[in-house]
Amino acid sequence: MSRETDDLADIADNARAPAAEEDLEDLALGEDYALNPDYVPLVADALDRGDAERLRDLLSALRPEDVADLMGFLSAKDREELLPHLDPETLGDVLSELDTEIREDVLEHVPSATLAKALEEMESDDAADVVDDLEEDKRAQVLAAMPEVERAAIETTLAYDEETAGRLMQREVVAAPQFWTVGQTIDHLRRESEALPELFFDVYVVDPAYKPVGAAPVSHLLRTKRDTPLAQIMEPVTEIPVDMDQEEVAYIFNKYNLISAPVVEPGGRLVGQITVDDIVGVIQEESEEDILALANVSDAGRDAGMFGIVRSRLMWLILNLATEAIAVSAIAVYQDEVAKITALAVLMPIVSSVGGNAGTQTLAVAVRALASREMNASNAARIFWREMGAGIVNGLIVALAMGLAVTVIYHQRWEFAVRLALTVGLALVANIFTAAVGGILVPLFLERTGRDPAVSSSIFITFLTDFMGFFAVLAIAALILL
Amino acid sequence: MSRETDDLADIADNARAPAAEEDLEDLALGEDYALNPDYVPLVADALDRGDAERLRDLLSALRPEDVADLMGFLSAKDREELLPHLDPETLGDVLSELDTEIREDVLEHVPSATLAKALEEMESDDAADVVDDLEEDKRAQVLAAMPEVERAAIETTLAYDEETAGRLMQREVVAAPQFWTVGQTIDHLRRESEALPELFFDVYVVDPAYKPVGAAPVSHLLRTKRDTPLAQIMEPVTEIPVDMDQEEVAYIFNKYNLISAPVVEPGGRLVGQITVDDIVGVIQEESEEDILALANVSDAGRDAGMFGIVRSRLMWLILNLATEAIAVSAIAVYQDEVAKITALAVLMPIVSSVGGNAGTQTLAVAVRALASREMNASNAARIFWREMGAGIVNGLIVALAMGLAVTVIYHQRWEFAVRLALTVGLALVANIFTAAVGGILVPLFLERTGRDPAVSSSIFITFLTDFMGFFAVLAIAALILL
Numbered sequence: 001m002s003r004e005t006d007d008l009a010d011i012a013d014n015a016r017a018p019a020a021e022e023d024l025e026d027l028a029l030g031e032d033y034a035l036n037p038d039y040v041p042l043v044a045d046a047l048d049r050g051d052a053e054r055l056r057d058l059l060s061a062l063r064p065e066d067v068a069d070l071m072g073f074l075s076a077k078d079r080e081e082l083l084p085h086l087d088p089e090t091l092g093d094v095l096s097e098l099d100t101e102i103r104e105d106v107l108e109h110v111p112s113a114t115l116a117k118a119l120e121e122m123e124s125d126d127a128a129d130v131v132d133d134l135e136e137d138k139r140a141q142v143l144a145a146m147p148e149v150e151r152a153a154i155e156t157t158l159a160y161d162e163e164t165a166g167r168l169m170q171r172e173v174v175a176a177p178q179f180w181t182v183g184q185t186i187d188h189l190r191r192e193s194e195a196l197p198e199l200f201f202d203v204y205v206v207d208p209a210y211k212p213v214g215a216a217p218v219s220h221l222l223r224t225k226r227d228t229p230l231a232q233i234m235e236p237v238t239e240i241p242v243d244m245d246q247e248e249v250a251y252i253f254n255k256y257n258l259i260s261a262p263v264v265e266p267g268g269r270l271v272g273q274i275t276v277d278d279i280v281g282v283i284q285e286e287s288e289e290d291i292l293a294l295a296n297v298s299d300a301g302r303d304a305g306m307f308g309i310v311r312s313r314l315m316w317l318i319l320n321l322a323t324e325a326i327a328v329s330a331i332a333v334y335q336d337e338v339a340k341i342t343a344l345a346v347l348m349p350i351v352s353s354v355g356g357n358a359g360t361q362t363l364a365v366a367v368r369a370l371a372s373r374e375m376n377a378s379n380a381a382r383i384f385w386r387e388m389g390a391g392i393v394n395g396l397i398v399a400l401a402m403g404l405a406v407t408v409i410y411h412q413r414w415e416f417a418v419r420l421a422l423t424v425g426l427a428l429v430a431n432i433f434t435a436a437v438g439g440i441l442v443p444l445f446l447e448r449t450g451r452d453p454a455v456s457s458s459i460f461i462t463f464l465t466d467f468m469g470f471f472a473v474l475a476i477a478a479l480i481l482l
Numbered sequence: 483m484s485r486e487t488d489d490l491a492d493i494a495d496n497a498r499a500p501a502a503e504e505d506l507e508d509l510a511l512g513e514d515y516a517l518n519p520d521y522v523p524l525v526a527d528a529l530d531r532g533d534a535e536r537l538r539d540l541l542s543a544l545r546p547e548d549v550a551d552l553m554g555f556l557s558a559k560d561r562e563e564l565l566p567h568l569d570p571e572t573l574g575d576v577l578s579e580l581d582t583e584i585r586e587d588v589l590e591h592v593p594s595a596t597l598a599k600a601l602e603e604m605e606s607d608d609a610a611d612v613v614d615d616l617e618e619d620k621r622a623q624v625l626a627a628m629p630e631v632e633r634a635a636i637e638t639t640l641a642y643d644e645e646t647a648g649r650l651m652q653r654e655v656v657a658a659p660q661f662w663t664v665g666q667t668i669d670h671l672r673r674e675s676e677a678l679p680e681l682f683f684d685v686y687v688v689d690p691a692y693k694p695v696g697a698a699p700v701s702h703l704l705r706t707k708r709d710t711p712l713a714q715i716m717e718p719v720t721e722i723p724v725d726m727d728q729e730e731v732a733y734i735f736n737k738y739n740l741i742s743a744p745v746v747e748p749g750g751r752l753v754g755q756i757t758v759d760d761i762v763g764v765i766q767e768e769s770e771e772d773i774l775a776l777a778n779v780s781d782a783g784r785d786a787g788m789f790g791i792v793r794s795r796l797m798w799l800i801l802n803l804a805t806e807a808i809a810v811s812a813i814a815v816y817q818d819e820v821a822k823i824t825a826l827a828v829l830m831p832i833v834s835s836v837g838g839n840a841g842t843q844t845l846a847v848a849v850r851a852l853a854s855r856e857m858n859a860s861n862a863a864r865i866f867w868r869e870m871g872a873g874i875v876n877g878l879i880v881a882l883a884m885g886l887a888v889t890v891i892y893h894q895r896w897e898f899a900v901r902l903a904l905t906v907g908l909a910l911v912a913n914i915f916t917a918a919v920g921g922i923l924v925p926l927f928l929e930r931t932g933r934d935p936a937v938s939s940s941i942f943i944t945f946l947t948d949f950m951g952f953f954a955v956l957a958i959a960a961l962i963l964l
Contacts, residue, residue: 021895022814032726032730032733033720033733033737034855034858035855037858037860040861041860063738065737065739069737073858082872097712098648152781188703189705190707193735196701196705197701199699199741200701201701218683219678219683219700221704222668222671222672222700222703223671223678224672224675225672244514250517251515252514253762254853255515255516255547256547258759259741259758259776265910276659276741276758276759277740277741277758277848280736280762280765281737283765283769284765284769284854286768287773288769288854290770290773291769291846291849291850294773294776294777295843295845295847296839296842297847306871307870307872307875309869309878310872310875310876311655312881313872314879316839317836317839317880317914318883319882320836321883324618324831324832324835324836327831327835328828328829329830330830331827331828335824338820338824339824340615342818342820342827345817345824345827345830346810346813346814347810348802349806349810349831349948349952352831353802353806353809353948354802354803354806357778357798357802358799358942361778361779363777364777364779365772365777365779367773368770368774372766373516373517376516376519376555377520378522378555379555382557386787387609389797390788390789390792393788393792394796394799397792398799398800398803401803402803402821409543419557427736431719437647459839465584466831466835468811469761470831
């Protein structure tokens, strides 16, 4: 540890010399462009010493995305102290990259006037996201401090429901009438250069009612002769309705490998565009939601603090406690059997646990297949039967292994050993089969009834396989063992 | 069911009339552009009847991506029969969209000459992916049937390791020397139009050694005056080393919201580019791997068949059986206690199950935080202590709930009830705390030792919390209950 500290001190000394600015950039990021963990204490240290010059050097080696990462690793206090050292443009870029939890915290400490300036620099969708995180009072203050046009754009975006295309899209688009040529379009772009979005990938070709009829990829515009009509090089567009759920938008982008797509109002009028970089975030978010939901965690963000964590998990633990109380009622009913043959109390949990594992396996595969639209009404039956078959085969093999082990362990009481092996073996087959049925039917049922198949399904599968594990062992034991 | 069949028959009749082609397109996809489940039996039916004309109509309503989806829902036999109805270009597009399992199956049924033609139509990275899936003999045949240039491109791509930037990249890039103007660049693009990649988003500006020194986004080229030097509008590039792991590439694209990035050889020479649409696939793949790994499934693909499923899960079930056998040894040691107080056999599984749930929660959060680089050496300690704190708080609350329930249920034997409540309550606190410690340390340990933190960690956490659940209840019972 002290060796490491020495190294850091050396690096810090070197970095103070102006010639070492390049070194600071090398130190800031790892080879994979992730923020170097060693860089965080350097910043924290400069903040503690209130060394503004050093901070400026340290920050200038970072891009806004790296500063956002840095904030995630700093303590809340350090984060707050860092804020005044960011200019409005950088602040805007940093804000669009921050996780919600951290952003809410940061926003409380930025003066309204500074925030209004930062928002002006941002694209309408990103700015709206930030404004959405503000508390009522501050939101009014900040919006009042902004120019009319930018304020209106933000308010229009916020009028769409959360997690819809309307929220994801940027209102800035490049459109051209279908009778224009490539040359006319390029001349227009050069003239209007100032008003264009920072980056764009398609020029949308629109009819007189401003409905998109095609898209001309910019790389096609660039390589086509000036006198070619747009209508000749345009490609069909995949229109996104403004009220479409973001998960569906992500599915469409992924399916058709889209880079950008026009967003249209119910009448078909072009109102904005969604670009693939916004979609990458949505895909991450949605799959993260699935991972956490399957593990019974309500998302709390990484900076939720201890009580945020408690809140995101406690409800599920209590629910698990309640369902388990029902599951163990199977044991309560057969207490006499357990008292007589305590081997049952030893072996029962194995049957439950392996069944639970099998259920989780099927569940994860089913949830994933539903999310990627790989399972639907046309193949659900086939997948169901395949799972059943696999459940029986796996059940038989695992049961055989467990039965053999039990026979060997209790071999001194031969007949008892065989009957006990038969008991747990049969119970295991029954439970792994139950796991397969539940693991596929529960998410399908949730999906059909319009719910998220990942949420709460694992609690139910755990209950099912625990109950079945206890009940099957004890009921079979009551029949053939006593 | 029969009602539905009638409807389908009606639709099918309508569709046969040429005027109904539009209807067929409406029927093909749902509102979210997912393949309509009702469409699959229409295709299967046409295949069974060998109705080539009907098939052509049905297929013409689909884009290649939809045909790939369709193949996933068809039986292996129907899939094979569908193949001759696809032209080489469509076949190429379909092949790049298919899941590996299905693709391997499909490739066996495509004649080498047809395949060679389809590969010529594809981009080098997609073509290489397909060739990689071919069996040795067929690969040689297909490559021999291809023109020299395309064959060389595929062979060069395949020389890079799987899941690296070299495999992901397309070799086709657009580069320009830094002394060119915007006008010169556009003229060059118009002249070389034929040789350019189908879509591109950046012109890479290179020095005489062909090292990228910047990138000019095509939308900037379009809106800038012809006499502007490239050097003036170019932006800094984020170079991707050709041997970088695809997970790191995805992280970089996501972090910096990149649309495309140049890929460079160790010396710094430009050798290709990666575009964001390739990355969307990688992100899906990696998060899917995490979901499945946490659920103890080795990926088997959706068309793995029953024995594929068995293979992908059996090993984990056997491992679970083995670890559980160790966990229940805690019960075996205390069999006399269980025989005396069967309430322990009833309550023990609850303590184990809730602990297991708490462990899974922490584990999922930790795996996710590691994958998104939100947890590293600089904040691991803080996250650890926060988890410990949350574990104790959750443990105390859940223990209180369980303790109260136990006291109420056994209230007729008052003193016993209180001692039993204390036993399970203490055990529950201990187990949820253990779950928090294990849930964070196990993935951290796996990551530090260069392994995937998602693989095998949940088996270990289950073992830990089951063992602790049994042991804590019984050991505390032995102390204060007997």
